[in-house]
Amino acid sequence: xxxxxxxxARRYAKALFGLGLAEGTYDKLGQELDVxxxxxxxxxxxxxxxxxxxxxxxxxxxxxRALLPRIAPSxxxxxxxLLLLERGRITQLRAIARAYRELADxxxxxxxxxxxxxxxxxxGDLDRVRRALEKRTGKKVIIxxxxxxxxxxxxxxxxxxxxxxxxxxxxLEEMRRRLLN
Amino acid sequence: MRRFSLAFTGxxxxxxxxxxxxxxxxxxxxxxxxxxxxxxxxxxxxxAIALTVSPAIxxxxxxxxxxxxxxxxxxxxxxxxxxxxxxxxxxxxxxxAEHEAGPPSINFKALGLQLLNFAVLLVIxxxxxxxxxxxxxxxxxxxxxxxLASAAELRALAEAKLSKQEARLASLEHEIGEMRRGIKSExxxxxxxxxxxxxxxxxxxxxxxxxxxxxQVREAAGRLRREAADTALKVAEEILRRSVGAxxxxxxxxxFVSDVExxxxxxxxxxxxxxxx
Numbered sequence: 001x002x003x004x005x006x007x008x009a010r011r012y013a014k015a016l017f018g019l020g021l022a023e024g025t026y027d028k029l030g031q032e033l034d035v036x037x038x039x040x041x042x043x044x045x046x047x048x049x050x051x052x053x054x055x056x057x058x059x060x061x062x063x064x065r066a067l068l069p070r071i072a073p074s075x076x077x078x079x080x081x082l083l084l085l086e087r088g089r090i091t092q093l094r095a096i097a098r099a100y101r102e103l104a105d106x107x108x109x110x111x112x113x114x115x116x117x118x119x120x121x122x123x124g125d126l127d128r129v130r131r132a133l134e135k136r137t138g139k140k141v142i143i144x145x146x147x148x149x150x151x152x153x154x155x156x157x158x159x160x161x162x163x164x165x166x167x168x169x170x171x172l173e174e175m176r177r178r179l180l181n
Numbered sequence: 182m183r184r185f186s187l188a189f190t191g192x193x194x195x196x197x198x199x200x201x202x203x204x205x206x207x208x209x210x211x212x213x214x215x216x217x218x219x220x221x222x223x224x225x226x227x228x229a230i231a232l233t234v235s236p237a238i239x240x241x242x243x244x245x246x247x248x249x250x251x252x253x254x255x256x257x258x259x260x261x262x263x264x265x266x267x268x269x270x271x272x273x274x275x276x277x278a279e280h281e282a283g284p285p286s287i288n289f290k291a292l293g294l295q296l297l298n299f300a301v302l303l304v305i306x307x308x309x310x311x312x313x314x315x316x317x318x319x320x321x322x323x324x325x326x327x328x329l330a331s332a333a334e335l336r337a338l339a340e341a342k343l344s345k346q347e348a349r350l351a352s353l354e355h356e357i358g359e360m361r362r363g364i365k366s367e368x369x370x371x372x373x374x375x376x377x378x379x380x381x382x383x384x385x386x387x388x389x390x391x392x393x394x395x396x397q398v399r400e401a402a403g404r405l406r407r408e409a410a411d412t413a414l415k416v417a418e419e420i421l422r423r424s425v426g427a428x429x430x431x432x433x434x435x436x437f438v439s440d441v442e443x444x445x446x447x448x449x450x451x452x453x454x455x456x457x458x
Contacts, residue, residue: 154433166437179410
């Protein structure tokens with residue numbers, strides 16, 4: 001189901017990316033799409049209003065039309081959001097934004113990496129990690145950070161579909177697996 | 182002399198008649214048809230009548246008594262005279278009375294007419310009744326033959342049945358012995374089968390029980406191993422949470438960076454595990 005959703009999101013993202021690429025505004029469209037997705041994910045009231053089957057589709061369109069100019073000024077993004085609402089794909093907005101970003105990064109020859117550590121890393125450590133990941137992937141890496149105390153120690157880097165786990169938690173799990181086997 | 186002849190001939194005649202009827206029963210092979218038997222019977226009847234009448238004729242041929250009496254009375258006297266003196270007291274009294282009256286005379290004319298009449302009667306009987314008599318006698322003869330054949334057949338069947346029953350009775354003991362042996366062998370076979378089935382079931386139950394015990398032991402060992410691992414990990418995690426410091430974090434970071442920079446996948450035990458998300 002997730003793969004199916006990913007496929008759908010990639011298809012919609014590719015359509016909008018093609019439009020932005022043709023107009024030379026794919027970066028701007030990506031930013032607006034990302035803001036729209038964050039807003040949708042962050043607002044429970046908005047999700048409830050747009051996903052509730054009791055509310056009429058026309059009312060949902062009116063709500064979204066009222067919001068869109070403030071969130072996404074570009075006309076293609078507004079039309080794209082209304083199209084997603086009409087097709088019942090508004091719930092895929094976050095995945096579509098992620099797929100769009102991947103397309104844009106791929107176009108720019110860069111890749112995003114999420115670095116999760118047990119404690120916040122210093123800028124120098126992050127720069128070391130970024131360089132190591134760039135050497136590994138051969139692409140420019142854009143770092144995003146997160147903190148998870150359950151890791152106990154070490155870091156976990158997620159680059160696209162690849163996960164590099166150097167945490168103490170992972171080593172404990174590996175030790176547990178060996179003990180059981 | 183003729184009286185003896187009559188007395189002797191009467192039983193022989195009756196005997197002959199009886200023998201004539203018995204002959205087919207006893208032998209069954211004697212030739213001669215039913216018609217010949219009937220004719221013979223008629224002839225014998227005629228001879229018997231003639232012999233019965235002949236004493237009267239001979240007596241009538243003797244000198245006539247002085248007193249004439251009827252032919253019927255003479256015949257009665259003649260019959261009475263055949264009895265021996267003293268054999269029948271009443272007859273003796275009559276005899277004394279007749280001697281006093283003298284011998285009876287015979288009217289030959291009347292006797293001849295009577296004989297002629299009797300002969301005509303016989304001819305008529307033979308002429309017109311012979312066929313019916315023959316037919317009746319023949320039917321009777323055939324009936325008797327059929328009855329005798331049926332009786333013989335029934336007797337043969339009965340004898341065969343009797344011999345069969347006797348033979349069966351004689352072999353009954355043997356049959357009982359055979360049945361006893363058969364039942365015993367069947368019981369032995371059933372016993373062996375039951376024992377075999379019980380042994381097989383016991384082996385199966387034992388095997389299943391051993392399997393269940395092994396499974397439970399294995400499951401208990403696995404559970405124990407999991408609990409031990411969880412406990413060990415929990416203790417290790419608590420120790421690590423207390424002991425991991427900035428230096429350890431820096432060392433872990435260095436290890437991660439060096440593992441990521443390696444062109445090949447990180448080796449086991451190096452601390453960094455690569456996997457697909």
